[in-house]
Amino acid sequence: MIEVLRAGPLTTLQDLGRPGLAHLGVGRSGAVDRPSLRLANRLVGNPEGAPALETTFGGLVLRFTEAATVAVTGAPAPLCVDGRAHAGCTPVTVRAGQVLELGMPTRGVRTYLALRGGVACELVLGSAATDLLSRLGPAPLRDGDTVELGRPAGPMPGVDHAAVAPLPDEVVLRAVPGPRADWFTDDSLTRLGRAAYEVTAASDRIGLRLEGPALTRGRTHELPSEGIVEGAVQVPPDGRPVIFLADHPVTGGYPVVAVVHPEDVPLAAQARPGQPLRFALQRPLL
Amino acid sequence: MTRLLAAGHRGLLVECDDLPQVMALHRTLEEARAGGALPGVVDLVPAARTVLVTFDDTSSHSRVAEALASLDVRAADHERLDHEVEVAVIYDGDDLDEVARLSGLSVEEVVRRHGAATYRVGFTGFAPGFAYLVGGDAALVVPRRDTPRTRVPRGSVALAGEFTGIYPQEGPGGWQLIGRTEAPLWDLDREPPALLAPGTRVRFTRRDP
Numbered sequence: 172m173i174e175v176l177r178a179g180p181l182t183t184l185q186d187l188g189r190p191g192l193a194h195l196g197v198g199r200s201g202a203v204d205r206p207s208l209r210l211a212n213r214l215v216g217n218p219e220g221a222p223a224l225e226t227t228f229g230g231l232v233l234r235f236t237e238a239a240t241v242a243v244t245g246a247p248a249p250l251c252v253d254g255r256a257h258a259g260c261t262p263v264t265v266r267a268g269q270v271l272e273l274g275m276p277t278r279g280v281r282t283y284l285a286l287r288g289g290v291a292c293e294l295v296l297g298s299a300a301t302d303l304l305s306r307l308g309p310a311p312l313r314d315g316d317t318v319e320l321g322r323p324a325g326p327m328p329g330v331d332h333a334a335v336a337p338l339p340d341e342v343v344l345r346a347v348p349g350p351r352a353d354w355f356t357d358d359s360l361t362r363l364g365r366a367a368y369e370v371t372a373a374s375d376r377i378g379l380r381l382e383g384p385a386l387t388r389g390r391t392h393e394l395p396s397e398g399i400v401e402g403a404v405q406v407p408p409d410g411r412p413v414i415f416l417a418d419h420p421v422t423g424g425y426p427v428v429a430v431v432h433p434e435d436v437p438l439a440a441q442a443r444p445g446q447p448l449r450f451a452l453q454r455p456l457l
Numbered sequence: 458m459t460r461l462l463a464a465g466h467r468g469l470l471v472e473c474d475d476l477p478q479v480m481a482l483h484r485t486l487e488e489a490r491a492g493g494a495l496p497g498v499v500d501l502v503p504a505a506r507t508v509l510v511t512f513d514d515t516s517s518h519s520r521v522a523e524a525l526a527s528l529d530v531r532a533a534d535h536e537r538l539d540h541e542v543e544v545a546v547i548y549d550g551d552d553l554d555e556v557a558r559l560s561g562l563s564v565e566e567v568v569r570r571h572g573a574a575t576y577r578v579g580f581t582g583f584a585p586g587f588a589y590l591v592g593g594d595a596a597l598v599v600p601r602r603d604t605p606r607t608r609v610p611r612g613s614v615a616l617a618g619e620f621t622g623i624y625p626q627e628g629p630g631g632w633q634l635i636g637r638t639e640a641p642l643w644d645l646d647r648e649p650p651a652l653l654a655p656g657t658r659v660r661f662t663r664r665d666p
Contacts, residue, residue, distance in 0.1 A: 193500040193511075194483070195651040196581040295645055305585050306626070350462035350470045396582060398502030398509025400468040422504050422582035430465025456463035457518060 172236045172319060173286075176270070178312040179230025183301035183376075184290055185283075187220035192296060193421045199401065200302035203376055203417045203440035204281050207245035210335070211285035214242035214262050216327040221289035222299035224312070226282045231273040235265045239320060240287035240327070246279025246338070246441055261332045262287075278338040279441035289321035303376050304418040342370070342448040344414075344435045346404060348455050351394065351426035355406070359386040363404075363428060364452035368412070372444040376418040378405075379439055381448060385410025386428060396424040402431035402439070404450070414439050461522055464509060467499075469521050471508045476579045476591055478530075479503050483580075483655055485530045486510065495524055503580040503655050505589075539577070541658040542640075544623070546572070546614050547666045550634035552602065556616060559599045559633075568663065570594040571635065576621060576659040581651065586625035586643030588653035593621050605631030612637045614661070623653075 175182075185208060188201025202208035202225055209219040217223075224231070229248045243250050243259045250257045251272045257263045259282075265271055276282055292299050292309060301308040312318070352360055368383035386406050399405070399422060403415045407425050414431060416439065429452065431439055442448055460472040473479045483503035489495050497516025502509040510521050548568040550556075557564045576590040593616075601617045606629065609615070613624045615632030622632055625642035642652045653659065 190499050193502045193509075194581060194655055195649060196583065196585045196587050296650065307585065347463065347465060350464045350468075395505030395507075397470065397504040397507040398464070398468075398500075398511075400464045400509070400511055402465055420582070421502060422580070427464070430463075430468070433466055456466065457461060 172317050173239070174234040174236065175232075175312050175314060175316040175318065176234055177230060177232040178314050178316070179226055179228065179273075181227035182231055182312040183225050183303075184222050184292060184299050184309050184312075185225040185301065186222045186299050188300045188417065189296050189298045189307075193398065196305075196421055197296060197307065198302060198305060198419060198421050200300040200305070200307070200417050201298065202283065204245050204283070204437040206437050207281070207283045208285070210260070210333055211242045211244040211283040212289075213328060214244070214260065214333060215240050215285050215287040216323060216325050217285060217287065217289050218324055221285065221321070221324075222292060223283050223285040223290070226273060226284065227280060229273050229275045229282060231284070233271045235267060235269055235271065237320065238267050239265050241265055241271065242285050243273065243282060244285070244333075244335070245281050245283045246276035248276035248282045249274035258332075260335055262327065278443075280443055281440060286320055287327070288323045291319040291321040302418050304420060338441050339438070342438055342442045342446060343451050344439055344448065345432035345453055346429040346450045347432070347453050348429050349427075349457075352428050352455070354388055354390045354394070354426040355428055356387045356389045360428070360452070362386065363412070363450055366449070368448045370442045370444050370446045370448055374442070374444060376416055378416055378419060379414040379442055381412050381414070383411065386412065388426070394424055394426050396422045399423045399427065400430060402433060402436045403427040404429040404431065416440055461525070463518055464511075467513065468509060468511045469518050471510065471525065473506055473508065476505060479506060479508055480577070480579060480656060481530050483508050485528050489524065489528055495521070504582065505580065539656040539658050541660060542652060543660050543662055544638050544640045545664040546636040546638050546661045547664050548636040549666055550614065550636045552615075552633035553635050556597065556599050556633050556635055560596050562596060567597065567635065570597060571621070572661045572663050576661075578653045578655050578657045578659065579620070580655055581653070584625060584628060586651040586653065587622060588651070588657070590621040590653075590659055591619060593619065599633055601631040602633060605629055609634065610637065612639060612642070614638055
């Protein structure tokens with residue numbers, strides 16, 4: 172068992188979410204930075220989609236009442252076990268009685284802590300993910316909560332350190348126009364591809380909210396609500412784009428001007444408030 | 458269907474002429490997927506005028522487009538297959554007077570007309586288990602409230618535009634409240650958890666408070 176001494180600003184249980192239920196109004200949710208969750212699980216010999224902890228700006232302190240093997244990925248953050256520093260992206264053994272501290276990341280937002288055996292918890296619609304928009308899945312961790320370890324499903328991997336690319340100073344996201352690029356002025360599309368945006372503090376698991384040049388609509392009538400994909404760049408009436416992340420609504424009534432490349436969504440998930448962000452607009456796909 | 462739009466690298470948005478076409482296409486796609494004809498497809502999301510098809514990296518826009526072109530979308534064949542749900546409503550919503558004023562009908566006539574129609578779930582969204590029901594009386598098409606409520610009680614039966622909706626959970630909302638129901642709209646211990654899925658037929662029966 173693990174005791175949560177401090178949960179930090181926001182720590183949730185996440186896995187690969189609930190794909191395939193959008194027609195019932197249930198979004199995918201799950202880890203915002205899925206490659207980091209997968210890597211953390213691989214490092215401790217778990218199936219890639221095992222439930223793990225997703226922290227937001229660190230601040231997590233755990234006391235282990237039993238021995239465990241953990242790995243930390245995503246936003247690089249200081250990791251200490253009983254005051255001794257350990258590296259990220261490598262399995263770390265924690266003995267019974269020890270206290271693990273995960274500090275504020277030096278870059279990025281979300282650090283993942285996988286536990287060998289995963290976390291034993293009740294699944295909701297096949298997933299342990301906390302969906303903060305739909306209020307599905309377990310509540311975010313609070314100080315004093317306990318977390319039960321699951322059973323290891325496979326052997327430890329032969330590799331004991333994974334090399335990952337460092338998170339960039341300026342976030343550049345490849346994006347393709349559409350499906351509603353034609354609802355905006357040509358000028359606005361050019362602006363989207365050239366402008367320097369800034370990530371705002373209002374960003375969360377639902378979406379990245381950006382400050383910067385507003386986009387102007389050429390068509391002003393109301394768009395009937397339509398299905399939304401992860402990475403969609405939606406433009407509300409104030410013209411400031413929102414990039415939808417894991418807990419995004421299933422449908423929405425504001426036009427989506429572009430969609431971020433799936434491989435760049437994890438970069439968006441790690442963009443910090445105040446960080447500069449640009450779109451590298453690519454040619455339309457159809 | 459009229460137009461195919463790319464919704465990023467893993468999505469295709471199919472534009473339809475109207476909601477009945479959306480419903481027929483969604484049902485046809487679900488059947489095709491159940492029959493194994495849409496490998497790699499993750500989600501089929503019907504909405505007011507579109508069906509969003511999302512897929513993983515084993516499929517592509519062109520594969521989904523080819524599959525779409527080979528489908529025979531016929532609404533009439535499918536309507537028979539949809540099951541019907543009866544929802545008991547106590548018509549005492551806070552906006553009943555406002556709906557009566559907007560529609561130029563008496564409260565009693567609003568209630569009678571709302572209960573007389575047979576509805577179908579066009580699509581879902583907004584919240585898990587929230588269904589947009591169509592087929593209501595044309596006189597009951599009313600706009601949303603100017604100021605949304607921060608708290609709409611669970612089970613509220615409400616109107617907005619051409620739609621009737623029922624709030625599965627308490628939450629914010631801008632629809633006009635005409636009544637409430639105790640029907641279990643969202644139950645995680647049930648398979649599927651949503652009482653109302655796209656295509657479900659719905660009849661409202663009046664219940665005394």
